[in-house]
Amino acid sequence: MKEIFSKRLKSARMQAALSQDQLVEKMGNIVSKNAISKYEKGEMMADGGILLALSKALNVKPDYFFRPFTVQIEKIEFRKKKKLSVKDEKAIRQTVTDVLERYLEVEQFLNIESAFTNPIAEYKIASFADIDHSALALRSKWELGLNALPNVIDLLEDKEIKVIEIDAPNEFDGFSGWADDRIPIVVINKNFNIERKRLTALHELGHLLMVSDEKIDDKEKERSCYQFAGAMLLPGSTLKSEIGESRSHISVSELIAIKETYGISIQAIMARAKDLEIINSLQFLNFRKWISKNRTEQDLGSYMGIEQAFRFRQLVYRAAAEEVISLSKAANLSNQKLAEFRQDFIAL
Structure with missing residues (x-):
């Protein structure tokens, strides 16, 4: 448990793009940088009060710190401009890993299996x-x-x-x-x-x-x-x-x-x-x-369609509506507070 907590804490801090000093400051200096370092090295475990403060400062649920790592992302083709900082790049990678873990978890609850085959592999x-x-x-x-x-x-x-x-x-x-x-x-x-x-x-x-x-x-x-x-x-x-x-x-x-x-x-x-x-x-x-004077193509028309990723959210709603998971678990998967999720969710 201590090993999972240490890795999750570092992952959440990187998602938030915070240094250890910045995290200490955001927590109101109730812990030292040395303590954060020991937590992340697995040398020390946070008590309940510190855990809640970490959760609030990093904008994650307390149980996030004890969720096993289940996904490894490989063969990454990362596109960025030179101005993107290393800290921001790490934050993006950690954020994607977190979202993907929740995505795959809800698929497991619904017994959905992915079976992708490259249709143009022979070209x-x-x-x-x-x-x-x-x-x-x-x-x-x-x-x-x-x-x-x-x-x-x-x-x-x-x-x-x-x-x-x-x-x-x-x-x-x-x-x-x-x-x-x-x-x-x-x-x-x-x-x-x-x-x-x-x-x-x-x-x-x-x-x-x-x-x-x-x-x-x-x-x-x-x-x-x-x-x-x-x-x-x-x-x-x-x-x-x-x-x-x-x-x-x-x-x-x-x-x-x-x-x-x-x-x-x-x-x-x-x-x-x-x-x-x-x-x-x-x-x-x-x-x-x-x-070159109008790279954003302002006043040069716009496509009127919609481009948003809805599937993950739809799967969470489906799992909650069919009572495969509780509303509390659905809120957790959606990374929302329970009250916020209840507002969005209506089951017929």
């Missing part, structure tokens, strides 16, 4: 044509057709991929990985706009599914995943049916219409047009100069 990626081909193959195997994808997150969750949205700094884009070497996970920043969420989710899907040539370096792999995401959102034949095989000029109004229909940013549309040789490199360069 080896060595060129842009391979990327386009693999995206078309995935659309075919998932029976998606060539039209717009209404909800990317729903799609991934329906296909046994765990999608986790977290409140993270803008410097964090997303990451993908495998839990216990068998469960695919995609993590995205919930603060992004809808088009960026969709592109990021599919970019991370590319990391999970595409089997790249060993000669491809990390930078080229990132580019390949970006191209894969664009191909999933806007297949080549679909884009060409919208704007034609070759263009010397494209109007902003056309781009906005495509953005609002297919849920893909204007910047990603133009990158796709360049890759498909609908426009040339000079046209794309001129576009990038023009859009």
Whole structure:
């Protein structure tokens, strides 16, 4: 128990992005930094009063500190900007692990087993044509057709991929990985706009599914995943049916219409047009100069769909409604106070 407590305490502190000194201060200096250090090394156990203070300071339930670790996330492809601190990166990893543990726990209560198989494992990626081909193959195997994808997150969750949205700094884009070497996970920043969420989710899907040539370096792999995401959102034949095989000029109004229909940013549309040789490199360069003053694409349309990860919450509600778990346990899994959960939950 002492070993679990020590690891959980350090995990919760890292999730909160607090140093030991900052945690002591947040607890009102009722313990010393030396005591926190001993707790985390498993050399000392906190009493009931300190445990409650730790729980309050770290915004976790007291029983969190005694929950066994059940998930190991591996093969992580972490996308971030250089400005993201090491502390924030560790906090993100710990937060994702915590959410995933609760996600898998509720699935166990409902006897749900994940059985994911990579539908495009046989496609080896060595060129842009391979990327386009693999995206078309995935659309075919998932029976998606060539039209717009209404909800990317729903799609991934329906296909046994765990999608986790977290409140993270803008410097964090997303990451993908495998839990216990068998469960695919995609993590995205919930603060992004809808088009960026969709592109990021599919970019991370590319990391999970595409089997790249060993000669491809990390930078080229990132580019390949970006191209894969664009191909999933806007297949080549679909884009060409919208704007034609070759263009010397494209109007902003056309781009906005495509953005609002297919849920893909204007910047990603133009990158796709360049890759498909609908426009040339000079046209794309001129576009990038023009859009550089408005990277967020303000007043340039918006996709009107919804992109949110609902499945975990739905499973918790289902388990509570069927009385597989108590409301108290459901609140615990949702990381809510019981009163807050009762407000959200109505069983018929």
